[in-house]
Amino acid sequence: MEDTNIDDSGDKIREKEIAPALIAVHPTHQSVAVAVGSDLRVFNIQEGCAVTLVDENDVAERKPSTNLHKDSIRAIRYGANGKLFVSAGDDKLVKIWATDSWHCISTVESEKRVSAVALSSDGSFVCYADKFGVVYVVDTEGFSGKQTSNNKKGTPILSHYCSIITSLEFSPDGRFIISADRDFKIRVTVFPKNPLDGAHEIQSFCLGHTEFVSCLAFVCSQDYPQGLLVSGSGDSTVRMWDFISGSLLDTCVVGNEAGFLESDGKEDECLPAVTDLCATNDGSLVAVALQSFPGIILLSCNICARSLSVLQVISISEEAFIPTSLGSASIEQFLWMVMGVSSLRSSDSISLARVRVLSGFCKSSIATVEYKASILDDKDIPGGESILQKLQGTLSIQKQVFSSAAEAVKTAMRNLLIKKQYSADKREYRKRGRNDRKNKHR
């Protein structure tokens, strides 16, 4: 099953891990942020101009302000009220930004690389998860416009035993924090009044995925404000959960949908993983990004009937645009998508970021007989070409780059989240090469 030079490839991956590009949209559509590798790019849509990020701490050290993070960014997110923005990643730094001035108001040092971040609904706590499964909380109270406490440390509140946490999310009412990991688990924990004492009370586990869980989203409506949880996974499904009880309500095998479309017989080995989810504000629609599928799948979500079904498959065929991350603002009907990688080959630093926008991402469009959602041309997207210049770094992207980028992202995700299976012989061979044993023989 595995090729023979597995050890070599494993070493190379350790040298330079490839990170997918990420996108985040301000809740009232004021700005859009894209992270590619260590580069964080923000564009102010309202004023139609690029944003310059200022980290006073960095200026003091006379470091170039372009690279505020020193390694790949793995998570970016706006707070629900839009006042704060958080970025974090492989450089073990969690940077908290004030979105009015785009000053970095705090840098939290993590012990391990950070894989996910979330902000509590009132914005008073920032949570981040590391690659060893521990979730930390930082109290944002006392943060003013200026950088107050640089050496603030996170307090551990809960832990998935030594498993990479892939996604962190607060429930809409803020009562629970939900964490998903690569061991197929989703944990729902009561977020206490004083989280600095730890989050000990587990409400439920949502178990049913048969591969790593890659992303989480909430769907909620006016009739059902507490909402339901949806999750995407390496098992190519999107599942809907009653997160209070942990019971599985519906499963939608989106991998089949894309498989039909491709129909070139290449998907026989395993179904493509779900890479990201994005729900509309009213909870009626969920956009799904699928590994190796150029386009986006829209699921119709019926909260009353507690069901998910494929509504529309929108393929983007003129360029092989396979989104790596999705975002939308709660008030506008745009779905923002980015496809990109930190570097195309492990050796060089050529990155890719391509941003596309889907319009008509809302429920009222469904009510009409014909549901119209369409991918906007570059000149029609909010912010026009200047936003693309900022977020992509360039306006023209060679078409052949897309396929190698898609391949790189797929491999990186597999290496990160799927446990390697070794034959008995190979396992023995690897044991022989163990460092601790080598020392003993010396």
Place this chain on the structure above:
Amino acid sequence: MMEREFDVNPTRSKSTGLPRKRFYRARAHSNPLSDSHFPVPIAPSQVDYPSHYPEIFSPLDRVDGLRKIEFADIGCGFGGLLISLATLFPETLMIGMELRDKVTEYVKERILALRTGNPGQYQNISVVRTNSMKYIPNYFEKGQLKKMFFLFPDPHFKEKNHRRRVISPHLLDEYAYALAVGGIIYTITDVEELGEWMKSCLESHPMFEALTVQELEDDPVVKLLSTATEEGQKVARNGGQTYQAVYRRISGPIH
């Protein structure tokens, strides 16, 4: 018939038919952090009860609504405690969880031999090879367990390895999830440092309270902690001291 079978199988004792421990030697330690490659049920509803308790469940039984496992011996080792508990609580289903493959095999054989030698008995105990630090929620629903046992766990002395300890502040959250309110967690060790660690973890956790001296005396299980297990007997043989911490799951702080 039976005796001839034992003759051809040297791993079993000729007189009792029980498996002999020396054929199931295993390392004393196993790394709980390493990625494991044994099957794990996706959810508690998919735990294969008929294969664990064949006399109690027929293969066609749906597990929902029927009896569920109520005692879990985490790191059951060679299974001494399970076997003592099996006859003390004949109506309770219990399972031992052990990470070391060979040791699990031994316990499996031991239970099978006991079932054969004592018809109608030992049907309520079973063993599974798993990493309980990772997969407790895959086996037990919320509040399913009445008792959890952590007897003579690996001490992991180095501070760097403290996160490998089976009792830790964060893992206690998961044990509190699996235990019913009023359920009891039993820990014992012959390592003073670990004994203090386990006690302080339990003491500072908001969802556990210590049993009173009277309650400890009245609980028949407490006496078994140091006498029933192979490790406990070894400590007693060598005249060693043991440190136990027994706590009750209480309802969490009100939000």
